[in-house]
Amino acid sequence: MRPTGPLHLGNLHGALANWVKIQDQYDCFFFIADWHALTSDYEDTSEISNYVKNMMIDWLSVGLSPEKSTLFVQSHIKEHAELFLILSMITPVSWLERNPTYKDQIVQLSNKDLSTFGFLGYPVLQAADIIIYKADGVPVGVDQVPHVEITREIARRFNFLYGNVFPEPEAILTETPKILGTDRRKMSKSYDNAIYLSDSPEKILKTVSRMITDPQRARREDPGDPDVCNVFEFHKLYSDKTILDDIDPKCRNAKIGCVECKQIMAKNLADTLEPIREKRAFYESQPELVDEIIRNGDEKAKKIVIKTMEEVRSVIKI
Numbered sequence: 001m002r003p004t005g006p007l008h009l010g011n012l013h014g015a016l017a018n019w020v021k022i023q024d025q026y027d028c029f030f031f032i033a034d035w036h037a038l039t040s041d042y043e044d045t046s047e048i049s050n051y052v053k054n055m056m057i058d059w060l061s062v063g064l065s066p067e068k069s070t071l072f073v074q075s076h077i078k079e080h081a082e083l084f085l086i087l088s089m090i091t092p093v094s095w096l097e098r099n100p101t102y103k104d105q106i107v108q109l110s111n112k113d114l115s116t117f118g119f120l121g122y123p124v125l126q127a128a129d130i131i132i133y134k135a136d137g138v139p140v141g142v143d144q145v146p147h148v149e150i151t152r153e154i155a156r157r158f159n160f161l162y163g164n165v166f167p168e169p170e171a172i173l174t175e176t177p178k179i180l181g182t183d184r185r186k187m188s189k190s191y192d193n194a195i196y197l198s199d200s201p202e203k204i205l206k207t208v209s210r211m212i213t214d215p216q217r218a219r220r221e222d223p224g225d226p227d228v229c230n231v232f233e234f235h236k237l238y239s240d241k242t243i244l245d246d247i248d249p250k251c252r253n254a255k256i257g258c259v260e261c262k263q264i265m266a267k268n269l270a271d272t273l274e275p276i277r278e279k280r281a282f283y284e285s286q287p288e289l290v291d292e293i294i295r296n297g298d299e300k301a302k303k304i305v306i307k308t309m310e311e312v313r314s315v316i317k318i
Ligand code: SF4
Pocket: 213, 214, 217, 224, 225, 226, 229, 230, 231, 232, 247, 251, 252, 256, 257, 258, 259, 261, 262
């Protein structure tokens, strides 16, 4: 996960909630991809180390466990960069140019100059990040499947050229609820449309109050349609069934206004996030503990990559 800012609900539902579950099923490695943060944020790196710390605090607060999983920071394990360099020698540029996320991000983040070698090549770094642990699977959303596919292709090419070192990882797909930002685009810090795990109840209410609702409902007396309303999607995640059953017909018959509906949702959302906020406060007050957790995770990761890179150097005879 790239440390480009505080974590938001999109990160929670799109990845973290699933990670917390799968750490009981698999031997998991989760890392904070600070080198990947440079691909889009290379001009101003002043906040990255702060984001790294805060990301680990967010991870621990939502339930990722250093006892069950290996939690570490990418740039602390220099072997990722070594493998990236080697893989970049064997990866055709055409594979990278057809990456759909690459094209999409260039358009979406038009305020940044992403015409760099590093941005084009980030799937190669991702491939190194994954196969250096000889991973069998990668938990991803559907939009990330092409990245796993290119990782498989790169691993296959390496094995073909030098010998069988890397398994080809599978995408571990899970259903994730669709959660959009306040403006109905994908929730993202870059779009300034996110609700953060660390937000106070007051801040949540403020952000929710500017959420776009049913676009056809211009006035309080107009009937609304919960099926096309982003606020109602949030209700489905944070409010119980009684509230859904109450709001749905009231909305359709203009018996409830969007302001009231948003207040109810914001309260339920803030209540759901309360245990995470409490844990956050605990880890924020224990910075040495967080540092120690990162150090221990780094050490566990390091042991594995040292072995893998010995094999890699041996087969490529350098
Ligand atoms: S009342 Fe609620 S569900 Fe209906 S349009 Fe307004 S915010 Fe959406």
